[in-house]
Amino acid sequence: MSTAPRTTTSSGATPAASRPGGTAPRDTGGRTGLVARTAVVQLRASFRDAEFAVGAVAVPVLLYAMFGLPSASSQLPGGTRVGLAMLVSLTAYGVVSLALFTFGENVAKDRGRGWLRTLRATPFPTAAYLGGTSLTAAVHALLIVAGTGLLAALAGGVRLDVGRWAAFAGIMTAGVLVFSTLGFAIAYLARPRAATVMANLLFLPLAFASGFFFPLSELPAVIGDVAPYLPTFHFGQLAYRAVMPASDVAVFTGAATQPVALHVAWVVGSAVLLGAVALLAARREAVTRRG
Numbered sequence: 701m702s703t704a705p706r707t708t709t710s711s712g713a714t715p716a717a718s719r720p721g722g723t724a725p726r727d728t729g730g731r732t733g734l735v736a737r738t739a740v741v742q743l744r745a746s747f748r749d750a751e752f753a754v755g756a757v758a759v760p761v762l763l764y765a766m767f768g769l770p771s772a773s774s775q776l777p778g779g780t781r782v783g784l785a786m787l788v789s790l791t792a793y794g795v796v797s798l799a800l801f802t803f804g805e806n807v808a809k810d811r812g813r814g815w816l817r818t819l820r821a822t823p824f825p826t827a828a829y830l831g832g833t834s835l836t837a838a839v840h841a842l843l844i845v846a847g848t849g850l851l852a853a854l855a856g857g858v859r860l861d862v863g864r865w866a867a868f869a870g871i872m873t874a875g876v877l878v879f880s881t882l883g884f885a886i887a888y889l890a891r892p893r894a895a896t897v898m899a900n901l902l903f904l905p906l907a908f909a910s911g912f913f914f915p916l917s918e919l920p921a922v923i924g925d926v927a928p929y930l931p932t933f934h935f936g937q938l939a940y941r942a943v944m945p946a947s948d949v950a951v952f953t954g955a956a957t958q959p960v961a962l963h964v965a966w967v968v969g970s971a972v973l974l975g976a977v978a979l980l981a982a983r984r985e986a987v988t989r990r991g
Contacts (some may be wrong), residue, residue, distance in 0.1 A: 734828035739832040886899055
C-alpha cells in the first residue's frame with residue numbers, strides 16, 4: 701500500500717487528475733481554440749438547417765443560373781465575358797446578404813433569447829462567440845464563391861488564372877467580414893423581432909443601388925448619384941476590378957472609373973464606423989441590463 705502523501709489544493713480539495721477515476725480538465729486551446737470550436741458547432745448547425753443552406757448558399761447559384769448563364773457568352777468591349785461580370789455581381793449579392801442576415805438576424809435572435817446575456821454571466825468570452833460567428837460566415841462565403849464559380853466555369857465558360865480566382869475569393873471572404881459590422885449594428889440597434897425586417901429594408905435597396913442587378917446607367921439618375929456614397933457600391937467595384945479591366949467595369953456597371961484606393965477607403969472606413977456603432981450599442985445594452 702502506498703504511503704505517498706495525498707496532493708490537495710489550497711482549499712483542501714483533491715485535484716481531479718489525482719482523484720480515483722478523475723480526469724484532468726480538457727485543454728480548449730485558449731481563446732483561439734474556443735473560436736474554432738464555436739465555429740465548428742455553428743457550421744454543423746447551419747448544415748443541418750436546410751432553410752439556411754438554400755437561402756444563404758443556393759440562392760446566388762440559382763440567380764446566376766437564371767440571369768448569368770443566358771448572356772454568359774456575350775462580351776464587353778474590352779473582351780470580358782458577361783458571364784464573368786455577372787459572377788462578380790451575384791456573388792457579391794450573396795456575400796452581403798450573408799453578412800447582414802447571419803449577423804443581423806441570427807445574432808439578434810440570440811440576443812432576444814437571452815443567450816448573449818447568459819454568455820456574459822459565464823467564463824466563456826463573448827468575443828469567442830462573435831469570433832466563431834465571423835469564422836462561420838467566412839466559410840459560408842467561400843461556399844458561395846465555390847458554388848457560383850463552379851457553375852460559371854462549367855456552364856458559363858468563365859476562365860481565370862489561379863491568381864485571379866484567389867483574389868476573387870479573398871475579396872468576397874473579406875467582404876462578409878467587413879459587412880458583418882452592419883449586421884452587428886442591426887442586431888443591437890433593432891428589436892430582435894424586427895431585425896429581419898430591418899435587414900431586408902436595408903439590403904435590397906443597397907443591392908439595387910450598388911448595381912448588383914442592373915447597370916447604374918439603366919436606373920434612375922438619382923440612384924446613380926447616391927451609389928458613390930454606399931459601401932456596397934465600392935465593395936462591388938473592388939471585386940470587379942480584381943478580375944476585369946477598368947474599361948469593362950465602367951461599361952458593365954455604368955459608373956465612372958475611380959481609384960482603387962478610394963474604394964478601399966470607403967469600404968474600410970464604413971466598416972470601422974459601423975463597428976463603432978455596434979460596439980456602443982452592445983455596451984449600452986450591457987449597462988442597461990446591469991442597471
